[in-house]
Amino acid sequence: MFATKDILSVWRKFDHFPMETLTKAWYFQKNSGKKQREVAQMKEHREQYGITGNCFDLALWLLHEFEKEGIEAYPIGHDMGTEDAHVAVIAKNEEGHRYYCDLGDQWLNPVLVDADSEDYTEERLKGLFPAAEIQVQSAGDLFTVLYHRPNGKTSKQVFNLTPVKMDDFWLAAEICQNAIHKSPLLECRIPYKNETAHWEFYDWQSFLSTTEGLFNDPEAESIEQWCVRIHQKTGYDTNFLYEALNIYKKM
Template sequence: MFATKDILSVWRKFDHFPMETLTKAWYFQKNSGIKQREVAQMKEHHEQYGITGNCFDLALWLLHEFEKEGIEAYPIGHDLGTPNAHVAIIAKNEEGHRYLCDLGDQWLNPVLVDADSEDYTDERLTGFFPAAEIQVQSAGDLFTVLYHRPNGKSSEQSFHLASIPIHEFWQAAEISQNTIKKRPLLECRVPYKHETAHWEFYDWESFLSTTEGLFNEPEAESIEQWCTRIHQKTGYDTKFLSEALNIYKKM
């Protein structure tokens, strides 16, 4: 079920890339033109401030890196053009088997989604998603991921495997970058004991998801404290964090 070395070599470049909406709000205020950044601009911002972006930013950047390495890849998603849009990338190995590469949901590893591959299984798997076991149920061009969490709760997400035409993808990305929700969000993968856990900042609360359960953190008392906490988890520039969080605070 794990991806081949060529796909993983690209994927590993993004191991420390959070998914967040702070950059979206910050750039929305900075720029009066097109809101979806080109990959070159994302790289500049990452170099300057350590920042990454939302699921559209990460998917475009990942797609660019796959193409640069000669790996066939294309975007997929659901609910495009709505506030619930989510996108990811499908990468193909040399045999043409497809792997889901989802940085937006902070997966640990790409996962095989072709049921006709001899390596495919619909059994529970570990090592793909932080603080959860997953199952992949694939049928033709539709697949569903089931997430099984330590507290016994489960959830699911479905995708169509058909490629989204790149112009439609950019249109959906622009809609997303112009849709600013009032609740700030940042998710990242962090080391915890002998695993990689999932840390989340959402609506002025933060918590850590692990295989041992969910740990809520004390509320920060100020923007400055939130900047320090998020910086410690991500390395993001504190001046950037202050600007972005103050934008949300004024909403």
């Protein structure tokens, strides 16, 4: 179920890339033209401020890196053209088997979604998603993901594997980058004991999800305290964080 070495070699480049909307709000204020950044500009911003972006940014960047390595890949998504859009990437190995690659939801590894592959399984698996066991059920171009949490709860998502045309993808990306929600969001993968856990900052609260359960952080009393905390988790430039968080605070 885990991806082949060629796909993983590209995926591993993004291990320390958070998914966040801070960059979206910051760039929205900075730029009067198109809001969806090109990959070259994302790389410049990463070099300057340590920042990444939201699911559209990460999918575009991942597609770019797959193309550089000669790996066939394409975008997929749901609710395209709305504020609720979510996108990911399908990459194919040399045999043509498809792997679901989702940096937006901070997966730990891509997962095989072709039921006709000899490596496919519908058993519960560890090591694919932070603080949860994953179970995949595929049927043609639809596949279902079951997230089994440590507290016994199970959630479900259904994805369509049909490729999204790049023109449609860029259009949906532009719509998404123009929609600034009032609550900032940042998710990242961080080491915790013998696992990779999931840290989330949302609506001025933060918490860590682990296989041992969920741990809430103490409340931060100021923008400055949030800047320090987020910087410690991500390495993001503190001046950038102060500017981006103040944009949300004024909303």
